[in-house]
Amino acid sequence: MSVEQAVVGAPEEDGAKTTPRHVSRSVTLTIGCVLVGVIVIVAVVSLFWVPFAPEDTSGRRLMPPGLPHLLGTDKLGRDLLTQLMIGARIALAAGAGSVVLGGVIGIAAGLAAGFATRWLDDVVSALLDILIAFPTLLLAMLVAATQAASLTSAIVAIGLAMSAIVARLTRVLVKRVLAQDFITASRTSGTSWPRVVIEHVLPNIWPTLSVNLALQFGLAVLAEASLSYLGLGAPPPNASWGRMLQEAQASVFIAPVGVIAPGVLIVVLVIGVNLIADGFRDVADPTRRRRR
Amino acid sequence: MTAYLLRRTAFLVVSLLLAAAVLFLLLRLLPGDPANSLLSVGATPDQIEAARHQIGTDRPLPEQFVSWLGQLATFDLGESFVSTLPVGPEIATRLVVTVPLTLLSFVLAVVVAVPVGFVAAHKANTWYGSILSGVSQLGIAVPVFWVGMLLITVFSLSLRVLPAGGFPQDDWADPAKALTSLTLPVITVALVMSASLIRYVRSATLDVLGSDYLRTSRALGSSFARAMWRHGLRNAVVPVISILGIELASTFLGAVVVESVFALPGLGGMLVKGLAQHDYPVIQGILFVSTLVVLVIGFVADLVQRLIDPRLRHSLARDAR
Numbered sequence: 001m002s003v004e005q006a007v008v009g010a011p012e013e014d015g016a017k018t019t020p021r022h023v024s025r026s027v028t029l030t031i032g033c034v035l036v037g038v039i040v041i042v043a044v045v046s047l048f049w050v051p052f053a054p055e056d057t058s059g060r061r062l063m064p065p066g067l068p069h070l071l072g073t074d075k076l077g078r079d080l081l082t083q084l085m086i087g088a089r090i091a092l093a094a095g096a097g098s099v100v101l102g103g104v105i106g107i108a109a110g111l112a113a114g115f116a117t118r119w120l121d122d123v124v125s126a127l128l129d130i131l132i133a134f135p136t137l138l139l140a141m142l143v144a145a146t147q148a149a150s151l152t153s154a155i156v157a158i159g160l161a162m163s164a165i166v167a168r169l170t171r172v173l174v175k176r177v178l179a180q181d182f183i184t185a186s187r188t189s190g191t192s193w194p195r196v197v198i199e200h201v202l203p204n205i206w207p208t209l210s211v212n213l214a215l216q217f218g219l220a221v222l223a224e225a226s227l228s229y230l231g232l233g234a235p236p237p238n239a240s241w242g243r244m245l246q247e248a249q250a251s252v253f254i255a256p257v258g259v260i261a262p263g264v265l266i267v268v269l270v271i272g273v274n275l276i277a278d279g280f281r282d283v284a285d286p287t288r289r290r291r292r
Numbered sequence: 293m294t295a296y297l298l299r300r301t302a303f304l305v306v307s308l309l310l311a312a313a314v315l316f317l318l319l320r321l322l323p324g325d326p327a328n329s330l331l332s333v334g335a336t337p338d339q340i341e342a343a344r345h346q347i348g349t350d351r352p353l354p355e356q357f358v359s360w361l362g363q364l365a366t367f368d369l370g371e372s373f374v375s376t377l378p379v380g381p382e383i384a385t386r387l388v389v390t391v392p393l394t395l396l397s398f399v400l401a402v403v404v405a406v407p408v409g410f411v412a413a414h415k416a417n418t419w420y421g422s423i424l425s426g427v428s429q430l431g432i433a434v435p436v437f438w439v440g441m442l443l444i445t446v447f448s449l450s451l452r453v454l455p456a457g458g459f460p461q462d463d464w465a466d467p468a469k470a471l472t473s474l475t476l477p478v479i480t481v482a483l484v485m486s487a488s489l490i491r492y493v494r495s496a497t498l499d500v501l502g503s504d505y506l507r508t509s510r511a512l513g514s515s516f517a518r519a520m521w522r523h524g525l526r527n528a529v530v531p532v533i534s535i536l537g538i539e540l541a542s543t544f545l546g547a548v549v550v551e552s553v554f555a556l557p558g559l560g561g562m563l564v565k566g567l568a569q570h571d572y573p574v575i576q577g578i579l580f581v582s583t584l585v586v587l588v589i590g591f592v593a594d595l596v597q598r599l600i601d602p603r604l605r606h607s608l609a610r611d612a613r
Contacts, residue, residue, distance in 0.1 A: 130307045130314070130587075137545050138579055141567060142318060218433065225435045226549050230564055245438060252445050259445070263438040270433035 029279030035272025039265065043092050046085035054082055054237045065257060072257050075247060083239035084261055090240045091269055094155055094224035095217040101159030102166050102220075103213055109163065110170020111197065114178065125171060131164035140227055151234040154227050158220045169212055173205035207281075214277035218270040225266050241266050296598070304591050311583045312364065316357050319572055347373055347572075360576070369577035374569050379577040382562065388463050389558035393474055393547045397481035398540050405486040406532075409493025413501060416494075425494065431487020436546050440480040440553035447476060457555035477554045481546045485539060492535045493528075500524040530601045537593025541586040548582075 051070065052059070059073040066072070071080040113124040140157035177183065177200065186196055227233040228242030236243075241262035248258030335343075344350040348359070363370055369379040408424055415421035448456035455473050464470045500506060501524070509519040551560035559578055566574030 126303065126306070127310070129303075130310050137549065138563070138582055139318075141563065142575065142579065222433075222435050226437060229435075229437050230549070230552055232567070242435070242437075245435075245441065249441055252441070252449065259441060263435065263442075266435055266438070267430070267433045271429060274429065274433060 028275050032272045032275030035268050039088050039269045042085050043088040046089050050082040050085050052079035052082045086239045087241040091221050095221045097155035098158040098220035099213050099217045102162030105163035106166025107170050109167040113171040114174025128164050128168045149232045154224050154233045158223045162216050177201050177204045211277045211281040214273055218273040221270055307587050315579050370573035372574050373571050379573050386559045386562050389556050390547055394544045396478045398543045400482035401485035405489035406493055409490040410497050413494040413497035428487045428490040436484045437553045440550050443476050459556050477550050480550050485543050496528040496531045500528045533597050537589050541589050
C-alpha cells in the first residue's frame with residue numbers, strides 16, 4: 001500500500017469511529033501487558049523465592065492441590081507450583097533469547113541486503129528464501145539434538161531460524177525507506193550513510209519490525225515448548241512447561257493440574273505477547289489501522 | 293510465462309542444492325560423532341576408527357558431500373547407521389501416515405477457516421464477529437501438542453469414542469480403521485492451523501470490503517453478493533493462496549510434532565528416533581525430503597498465484613518470487 005493511499009484512506013475510514021477504536025486498542029494493549037506482566041512477575045519472584053527447592057522430591061507423588069503443596073506434586077513428588085514458577089523463567093528466557101539473537105542477526109543481515117548492490121541483494125534474498133523454506137522446527141530439532149539438548153541449544157536453534165524471517169522483513173522495509181525522497185534529501189545535504197541509517201532508516205522501520213519481533217517472541221515460546229515436549233529442550237531439573245506437560249501426560253486423571261496449568265500458562269504468555277503486538281501495531285503504525 | 297517458469301524452476305533446483313549443502317554442513321559442524329551410535333559405551337579407539345571408516349565419516353568433507361549429492365541424484369538416501377536398512381523406502385512407508393494426516397488436516401482447516409474468516413470480517417463490528425476473532429487469537433497461542441493431549445483426555449480416556457494413538461499394522465488395508473486412528477490427530481492439527489488461516493482470510497476480506505472497487509460496484513447497483521462474487525473474491529483469493537502454500541508446509545511440520553503425541557508411525561516418529569540415535573542418514577534423509585516438500589509447495593503456490601492474478605504476470609514479476 002502506498003503512502004498516498006493510506007493518507008487519503010485514513011479520514012473517511014476513522015471519522016466518528018475514532019474514539020471507540022482507540023479505546024479498544026488501548027484495552028488490547030492493557031490486557032496484553034497484564035497477562036505478560038503476571039508471567040514476568042512470577043519469573044522474577046522465582047529468582048528469589050520458590051515454595052520448595054526444584055529438586056526436592058520429599059513430597060508424596062501426584063498429590064492433589066492443598067497444603068503444603070498449593071498446586072500438588074508431580075510424579076516424582078516435586079512441588080508443581082515451584083516447577084511452574086521456574087518454567088516461567090525458562091519460557092521468558094527462551095522467548096527473549098531467541099528474539100535478541102534472531103533480531104540482531106536478522107536486522108544486520110537485512111540492512112546489509114537492503115543496501116547491497118542488486119547482484120549481492122539477489123544472492124542474499126535467494127539464500128534467505130531457502131533458509132525460510134527450511135522448516136524452523138526441524139532446524140531447531142537438528143541443532144538441539146546434535147548438541148546435548150539444553151535451553152541454550154534451543155535458543156540458538158530458534159533464534160537462527162528466526163533471523164532469516166527478520167532479515168527478509170528488514171530488507172523489504174529498508175528498500176522501501178531508501179526509495180523515499182527524504183533519504184535523497186538527507187544524502188544531498190551531506191549526511192553520511194551510517195548516520196542516515198541511525199537517523200532515518202532505523203526509526204522508520206522500527207514500528208513494523210518491533211511488532212514482528214513481538215509476534216516472533218510468542219512463536220519462540222511455542223517452539224521451545226514443542227522442543228521440550230519432544231525431549232530436546234532444557235534438561236531436568238530445569239522445569240520447562242513443555243517438558244512438564246510431557247511428564248504429566250500419563251497421569252492426567254490422577255493429577256489433572258499438571259496437564260492443565262503449564263498449557264494455560266503457555267497460552268497466557270503467548271496471547272499476552274500477541275495482544276501487545278496488535279495494540280502496539282495500531283499505536284505505532286497508523287497506516288495499518290484500517291486493516292484490523 | 294515460459295521465462296518465468298524457467299527462472300522459477302532454476303531457483304527451485306538451486307534452492308535444493310543449497311539446502312542440501314546447509315543440511316550437510318550443519319550436521320557435520322555440530323558436535324557429536326555419528327560413529328558413537330554404532331558402538332557400545334567403552335569402545336576402543338580402533339573400534340571407533342573402524343566404525344568411522346565403515347560409515348565413511350573418515351573421508352574429507354567435500355568428498356562426503358559429493359558422494360551424498362550423487363546418491364541424492366539417483367534418489368538413494370543411503371542406509372541407516374543403526375538398522376542398516378535403506379532410508380528411502382523407510383521414509384516412503386512413513387509417508388503413508390504423514391501425507392494423509394497432512395492433507396486431511398489441511399483440507400479440514402481450509403474448509404473451516406474460509407467461511408469463518410469471511411464472517412469474522414463481514415461481521416467485524418458485531419459481537420460474534422469479535423468472538424470469532426478472539427477464538428482465532430486463542431488458537432494461534434495454543435501449543436499444538438497440548439491440544440492433542442486435551443483431545444485424547446476428553447475423547448479417548450473419558451468418552452472412549454476414539455483411539456488415543458497408534459495406527460493399524462496393515463496401514464490402509466482397512467481404510468475405516470486407519471481413518472479412525474487419524475481422526476483425533478487430524479482434528480488437532482486442523483484446529484491449530486485453521487486459527488492462523490482464519491486471521492489471513494479475515495484480513496484479506498477486510499481489505500476487499502474496504503476497497504474502492506467494491507464500493508463502486510455497489511454504487512452501480514450490484515447486490516453485495518454479486519459484487520463480492522465478481523470483484524471481491526478474485527482479489528481476496530490472491531493473498532490467501534500464497535498463505536495457503538506456507539500453511540500447507542507448516543501443517544506438514546505440525547503433523548510431525550503431533551505424531552509424537554499420538555504415537556503414529558510417521559515421519560515425525562522416525563525423525564525423533566533418528567535424532568536420539570545420531571543416525572545421520574536418517575536425519576539427513578528426512579530433513580531433505582521435508583525441505584523438498586516445502587520448496588515444491590512454494591513453487592506450486594507461486595504458479596497458481598500467477599495463473600489467478602494477471603497483474604503478477606506483468607510488472608511485478610521480480611517481487612512475485
